[in-house]
Amino acid sequence: MLKKKNLRPLADSVVVRSVLSILLALLVASIFILLVGKSPVLAFSSLAKGAFGNGRAVANTINKAVPLIFTGLAAAFAFKSGMLNIGIEGQLHMGALLSIVIALNMPPSAPPFLVILLCILGGIAGGMMWGALTGILKERFKIHEVIVAILLNYIAIQFVSYMINYPLKCKEGLPETEMIPQQFRFLTLVDRTQLSSNVFMALAAVVIAYLLINKTILGYKIRAVGSNPTAAAAGGIGVSGIAILSMALSGGLGGLAGTAEVLGTYGKLFDGFSSNVGFTGLAVAVLAGNNPFVVILTGLLFGIMDSGARQMNIRAGLSADMVIVIQGLVIFFVATPQIFNFLKARRREKK
Amino acid sequence: MTDLLNLFSIDNLLLILRLATPLILVALSSTISELAGIISLGTEGLMLIGAFGAVAGSHYTGSGAAGMVIGMASGAVMALLFALLCIHFKSNQTVCGVGLNLFASGVTAVGTLVIWQKEGISEQVTQLGSITIPVLCRIPILGRFFTEQSPIIYLTLLLCVLIWYVLKYTKTGLRFKAISMHPVAARSAGVSVNRYRYVALAVSGALAGMGGGFLSIVQNDVFVKNMVAGRGFLGVAANIFGGWTAFGSAGASFIFAFAQSVRFNMLKANVPDQFVQMLPYAITIIALVLFGKRSKSPEALGKIK
Numbered sequence: 001m002l003k004k005k006n007l008r009p010l011a012d013s014v015v016v017r018s019v020l021s022i023l024l025a026l027l028v029a030s031i032f033i034l035l036v037g038k039s040p041v042l043a044f045s046s047l048a049k050g051a052f053g054n055g056r057a058v059a060n061t062i063n064k065a066v067p068l069i070f071t072g073l074a075a076a077f078a079f080k081s082g083m084l085n086i087g088i089e090g091q092l093h094m095g096a097l098l099s100i101v102i103a104l105n106m107p108p109s110a111p112p113f114l115v116i117l118l119c120i121l122g123g124i125a126g127g128m129m130w131g132a133l134t135g136i137l138k139e140r141f142k143i144h145e146v147i148v149a150i151l152l153n154y155i156a157i158q159f160v161s162y163m164i165n166y167p168l169k170c171k172e173g174l175p176e177t178e179m180i181p182q183q184f185r186f187l188t189l190v191d192r193t194q195l196s197s198n199v200f201m202a203l204a205a206v207v208i209a210y211l212l213i214n215k216t217i218l219g220y221k222i223r224a225v226g227s228n229p230t231a232a233a234a235g236g237i238g239v240s241g242i243a244i245l246s247m248a249l250s251g252g253l254g255g256l257a258g259t260a261e262v263l264g265t266y267g268k269l270f271d272g273f274s275s276n277v278g279f280t281g282l283a284v285a286v287l288a289g290n291n292p293f294v295v296i297l298t299g300l301l302f303g304i305m306d307s308g309a310r311q312m313n314i315r316a317g318l319s320a321d322m323v324i325v326i327q328g329l330v331i332f333f334v335a336t337p338q339i340f341n342f343l344k345a346r347r348r349e350k351k
Numbered sequence: 352m353t354d355l356l357n358l359f360s361i362d363n364l365l366l367i368l369r370l371a372t373p374l375i376l377v378a379l380s381s382t383i384s385e386l387a388g389i390i391s392l393g394t395e396g397l398m399l400i401g402a403f404g405a406v407a408g409s410h411y412t413g414s415g416a417a418g419m420v421i422g423m424a425s426g427a428v429m430a431l432l433f434a435l436l437c438i439h440f441k442s443n444q445t446v447c448g449v450g451l452n453l454f455a456s457g458v459t460a461v462g463t464l465v466i467w468q469k470e471g472i473s474e475q476v477t478q479l480g481s482i483t484i485p486v487l488c489r490i491p492i493l494g495r496f497f498t499e500q501s502p503i504i505y506l507t508l509l510l511c512v513l514i515w516y517v518l519k520y521t522k523t524g525l526r527f528k529a530i531s532m533h534p535v536a537a538r539s540a541g542v543s544v545n546r547y548r549y550v551a552l553a554v555s556g557a558l559a560g561m562g563g564g565f566l567s568i569v570q571n572d573v574f575v576k577n578m579v580a581g582r583g584f585l586g587v588a589a590n591i592f593g594g595w596t597a598f599g600s601a602g603a604s605f606i607f608a609f610a611q612s613v614r615f616n617m618l619k620a621n622v623p624d625q626f627v628q629m630l631p632y633a634i635t636i637i638a639l640v641l642f643g644k645r646s647k648s649p650e651a652l653g654k655i656k
Contacts, residue, residue: 032458036465084445086392143639144648146392146445147591150584151632158632162625282449319470321460321576328454335450336442 014289018298020340021287025329032325033318043316047323050311051304059195063265065296065303067092067274069202070257071281072299073209074127074250076290080213081246082226087134087149088254089278090156091127095255096262097160098126100269103180103262104168112183116263119184120201123259124252130156131251135244145247153278161271168269176270186264198264203296205256210292212249222246254278275306283331302327357616358609361495366615368496369570371601371608372507373398376562377586378593378600379514380555384430385595386518386531387551388651389437392448394559395583396455397433401426401560402567403459406473406574407466415479419503419564426560427553429455434552438545441655452583460576473574479503479564501569503561508601510558515597527551531595531649559583588635595649607631 030040051061071088078085085091099119106115134152138145161175168177186196213219224232225242233239257277262269280302287301288294305327309320333339357363377394384391401422408421433451436442460471467473484497518524529537530544538544562582567574585607592606593599610630 032461036461086445086449137636137640141640143636144591146390147588147639148636151588151636154581154584154632155629155636158625158629162623165625166623276453279449279453282446283453286443286446319461319464321457324453324457325461326457328450328452328457331450331453332436332442332447335446336436336440338440338442339436 014291014294017337017340018287018289018334021330021333022301024333024339025326028329029322029326033322036318038316038318043312043318043322046315047305047308047312049315050308053311056190056193057307059190059193061303061307062199062300063193063195063303064306065299066198066202066260066264067257067277068280068284068302069295069299070205070253070260071277072284072288072295073205073281073292074253074257075281075285076288076292076295077209077213077253078247078250079285079290080226081222081243081250082229083138083145083243083247083250084282085131085134085149085247085250085254086146086279086282087130087152087251088257088281089274089276090149090153091130091251091254092258092261092274092278093153093156093160094126094130094258095123095252096126096258096269096273097163098122098255099259099262100168100177100180101163103184104178106184108181108183110184115184116186119263120256120259123255123262125255127255127258128248128252131254132244132248134251135247138247139240139244160269164269164271170268174270177268180263180267184263185267186260194265196264198260201256201260202299205253206292206296209253213292218245254281257281280327283327283334286334287330358613361492363612363616365495365500367605367608367612368504369501370611371604372501372504373562373565373582374586374589374604374607375507375511375601376558376565377583378589378604379511379597380558380562381587381590382593382595382597382600383514383551383558384555385590385652386527386649387548387555388531388534388649388653388655389434389548389552390444390448390653391555391587391590392445393430393433393451393455393583394586395579395581396448396452397426397430397556397559398563398566398579398583398586399452399455399459399577400429401556401563402578403462403563403574404560405479405564405568406476407462409476409478409568410466410474413477415477415568418476418568419479419561422564422567423557423560426558426563427556430552430556430559431549433556434549438548438552438655444653444655456577459574463574463576471576475572476568478572479568501565503565503569507561511597511601518597531651534651559586562586585631588632591648592635592638594647603635606634610634 033040033043052058074088075085099122102119102122130152134145134149137143137148164177165175170176170178186198189195221237221242224237225239229239284295284298284302287298305323309323312318313320377398381391381394404425405418405422409415409418436447437444463473464470481499482502483499487497488494526542527547530547534544566578589603589607590600592603614627
């Protein structure tokens with residue numbers, strides 16, 4: 001910690017760094033919006049209106065944040081063990097798939113609580129399986145985890161697409177599954193919105209992830225491997241096993257994002273249901289400095305952008321994809337802490 | 352059985368060549384970037400920017416060739432901005448690459464609405480046409496490789512040989528390889544390492560841009576949102592599969608293209624499309640498991656100091 005402070009006087013604080021990244025991203029985005037002849041003020045005010053305009057908008061915004069909190073946690077968990085989990089998108093798909101297969105195959109008379117619990121466990125198992133596979137290929141076959149994960153993403157997405165288009169295809173013949181019976185879904189919290197009780201599952205996951213990383217022996221080992229694998233090995237920790245396990249646990253969290261979407265937001269599975277939340281999760285984690293509690297805030301921030309995008313499109317005439325530009329810019333800046341040192345150095349020179 | 356034979360018919364070989372071209376370009380782009388020490392996770396985005404730039408260029412100039420040049424230039428400019436973050440500001444390259452892909456996906460969608468007032472798809476623009484090479488086109492059977500083909504296909508194969516030659520036999524190439532293995536040693540020998548890196552990234556961006564342009568104004572005449580659809584990542588995989596060499600990248604790209612061509616030949620065979628689409632990715636994983644330990648990544652990859 002001390003060493004970091006000496007090297008990066010300004011960027012040492014995660015909060016300062018993240019806030020600066022967001023501000024800089026908004027600044028660059030504003031310039032971009034001006035360049036294409038639109039008004040940044042109108043764009044951002046309509047984005048805010050879309051996200052917070054009324055009670056239902058707020059509820060939908062929170063719902064948008066739920067999968068991002070899960071994928072953000074998943075990414076943060078892997079980062080803690082020193083790995084980049086770019087395979088969350090695939091893990092999410094496998095989790096969603098297992099959840100929906102369980103939910104659709106239960107007798108209607110089954111106790112809802114038990115079914116939902118099974119679906120949650122299924123989501124964790126699906127994600128864990130895919131995450132563990134990444135970890136095993138990395139540790140046993142020495143293939144870089146990023147490459148494996150990207151390849152596994154495509155395989156998972158195609159496999160889910162196959163399941164949707166063939167075995168699980170709904171009676172109407174559309175490329176989507178049947179709806180899950182109402183009693184097996186998360187409770188809707190606000191009428192005519194997608195906000196459901198999956199938000200409590202997200203909060204619980206935050207607390208569990210925090211406790212697991214910071215208060216257990218396993219968490220200690222994971223952090224030890226993440227900060228210095230050589231020292232961890234010398235200290236008697238089975239580095240390779242821990243790496244596989246943490247990739248699996250990270251995948252489990254990613255799988256839960258799929259469960260939350262399937263049992264909460266949509267009630268069914270269809271092609272493209274995830275809209276890249278697996279990748280955005282990396283940004284959510286980096287922006288939060290991998291702190292599980294801060295992930296709630298950064299997840300909300302990205303949720304706000306997603307939720308306000310449509311209003312921005314309608315009122316300001318900008319493509320809704322402008323928010324993806326902003327998200328990309330935030331990632332650039334948060335991945336590049338030295339940019340702020342540069343700004344600081346310039347300021348000093350002027351003085 | 353006839354289906355299997357079809358895979359080796361001249362029509363299918365031509366199809367493989369067309370499918371392989373953008374993959375080879377983006378795999379070469381990835382090779383050059385990674386030899387320069389920069390992890391090339393952003394190639395997907397660079398390709399998309401190139402595809403968009405080419406369509407926009409063709410729209411404003413009315414010329415497919417000019418469009419292609421503009422597509423390459425936009426790829427190069429984007430790659431240079433990325434290089435600035437990675438080299439000068441020592442950014443976290445993998446995270447930054449993910450950012451580049453998101454940024455490109457957003458910027459091109461926003462741009463489509465700005466230029467054509469349409470959501471998700473551009474208007475039709477002038478394509479970059481095909482050429483027929485005189486004399487050679489008269490050769491029986493083989494002549495079809497020289498009839499009505501895109502010049503980009505020939506250019507890609509030439510570039511592949513050129514890059515191999517430069518890396519193997521020229522002073523520039525040898526210095527560049529020294530940088531890929533031991534930048535500190537190269538620097539102490541008086542090589543301006545970062546200048547090489549910036550040039551390499553510009554070339555890498557232009558190659559990815561050309562790959563994108565091939566998709567948008569050679570095989571199509573429009574830009575469609577996220578039309579690259581994973582080919583950038585596939586190129587990165589081809590580069591690794593091919594062991595960070597020009598011919599390795601091209602060879603792996605041909606294998607992937609062959610796997611993709613199966614898809615067009617199995618329409619009758621009742622195999623779900625999804626499994627055929629999985630093929631290139633599954634092949635790569637299996638190949639990496641079998642041969643992965645033999646190929647070694649450039650030593651300085653991801654370590655910019």
